[in-house]
Amino acid sequence: MAASEGLVERLRDRVKELEEELARERAKGGGEGQSCRARIEQMSPEVTDSNPYSRLMALKRMGIVNNYEQIRSFAVAIVGVGGVGSVTAEMLTRCGIGKLLLFDYDKVELANMNRLFFQPHQAGLSKVQAAEHTLRNINPDVQFEVHNYNITTMENFQQFMDRISNGGLEEGKPVDLVLSCVDNFEARMAINTVCNELGQVWMESGVSENAVSGHIQLIIPGESACFACAPPLVVAANIDEKTLKREGVCAASLPTTMGVVAGLLVQNVLKYLLNFGTVSFYLGYNAMQDFFPSMTMKPNPQCDDKNCRKQQEEYKTKAVINPKQEVCEEAEEIVHEENDWGIELVSEVSEEELKAASGPVPDLPEGITLAYTIPNKEENSIDGETVAESEESLEELMAKMKTM
């Protein structure tokens, strides 16, 4: 009996020990959304090894940012938590953003392991849930709201629009910025439609199928070209288009290109939100040549999206300009009129390219081409009919896009 009691005692101790050890391991992996550090009430500039914000608050002392702690007052929505979106989310989390809203409906696969962020043990989990666990563990001060659905279906589209309008740091207020990190046309068009309707500022990002070029783009409805104003631009990669279009073949991707695009995107998010430096309207990255074309695009007055045209009218007549837009107008001036870096980009777009594209196409710097050309609208000339067209339902619009 005594021996048996001693054994039970030892086994109970062992169970307790293992349970504690397991809890510690789970906390490490962020398995249950627990974190290894306590929440921090206020960002401090104190220079100690235990302060996760010291290097960020140092941006104030360095004269780069006036108000770094204001980062906590912003909510950013990220659509697409893949190779670019996941790194974007991690960067904003580590920067101490107030709130992140993540939208994706994919699952983590081993085939994603050639990009940063997700790890093999997360294979099979939904991307938004796996991301939330990891991010919460990295920084428990950030609020997370995740949505595991495809925003392009009718029902989800409404829900998505509602969260962009009401999911700000304070419930009922809109988010401060929407970031598109998706990999397909439909999702970009859905984001574009929502942002034009709401007058919501957003940034687009993308990487090419051959993995060696990418871009970011700032879209201020009414002020800069929206996604429907002109065919999207891609940074040419000096390879034959035909080699990219084979069936049953997966796109190539590299952690390098995706990391650079995410870094450039979040850097511009910080500049935009915290009001420092020059925010780029369009910045490309060509990895083969280490070439970074930059430009702006005015909106198309004949844009198919009626809300884009409405925003353009409002922008023109607006007497009171909000502070955010002032920053960007200033930025535009610096890039284009007082370009003190002396960079000159030569425009060499062929006549055919200009003809093939619908609507006014901006002067394209060398090395940038259109991702595709819009089929000739023989029956839909740019007149009243086009306007009527854009008033059709989203569903009809989507159906039409899919046939393009």
Add this chain to the structure above:
Amino acid sequence: MAASEGLVERLRDRVKELEEELARERAKGGGEGQSCRARIEQMSPEVTDSNPYSRLMALKRMGIVNNYEQIRSFAVAIVGVGGVGSVTAEMLTRCGIGKLLLFDYDKVELANMNRLFFQPHQAGLSKVQAAEHTLRNINPDVQFEVHNYNITTMENFQQFMDRISNGGLEEGKPVDLVLSCVDNFEARMAINTVCNELGQVWMESGVSENAVSGHIQLIIPGESACFACAPPLVVAANIDEKTLKREGVCAASLPTTMGVVAGLLVQNVLKYLLNFGTVSFYLGYNAMQDFFPSMTMKPNPQCDDKNCRKQQEEYKTKAVINPKQEVCEEAEEIVHEENDWGIELVSEVSEEELKAASGPVPDLPEGITLAYTIPNKEENSIDGETVAESEESLEELMAKMKTM
């Protein structure tokens, strides 16, 4: 007795269950260097969700890389596993590099959490050990060799030189590339000394103390300027130098700038090792303006490092050029003579800057300045004496540098 036996039985089952659960959790966190996926003998282009290499091998089908699987035949040493080095290591691990050698002597702190890679639960661990655990878990196909010491002390310096000479994929062969991701002058100078002596190709990287600029640089001993040929260049950030030099203040850092620099660095590593695209000799990143200056620097015939001068002589007289160097020469031509992107950089360095710097200073593109100027060598004019000087011991050299 029966009840007690039943209890013992249940407790034993519980212990077994917890041990298994703990093993799974540890595997997730990479705690004991275990991974969640089996090793893969050969890289396959097969397009399945479970193939971690499908998106990389697709670079072949896309016509970007001829021989992606050759990535496994290379060994890369990374010195400094901080904000840039850790992300550099993760990217190369996910790309499936053959072997990584990591050198650092720091510990992970919560104050590092504003950069990518390390997580709060790793605080207190050595950076190289924490990195090895995470990286092994991400990709068990990569070989790791970690060194937890400061390479600038005499004894460690010898050990470091030995591992660069002999730590290749096949023991006894040199590594294929050395990457400097350190944050101080002494460590860069130690790497420079080793690489000049061994004729080892390396790449330098750095970010500014104000967090908003960075650069990468390719150094081929004898062919391009070494770190001792001229003061290092920094991308100017449009802020007053004085604000950077206050005592008792930590440097600012951002996950964005460090992520971009790591991405540009590893992209150029891939281009160099796998022989595609154009490898940049010097590429800067100014985050305030999204400006990316590019240039090359010829070596200084009066360089203080005698091994640099020796490598220059060998490079000039070499009849047989190895394939790696051919690639880079080609790259240089494209950037400078057949610059088909049309970028022009205007040089506007002041006379004073040119005078202050020792040795020939290259034409500096606008926006790039010298990190510091070397004190006037009134007693050490550029003649025989300088040559003698450079033949002093590393220790003496180090002592001298510290007084600079």
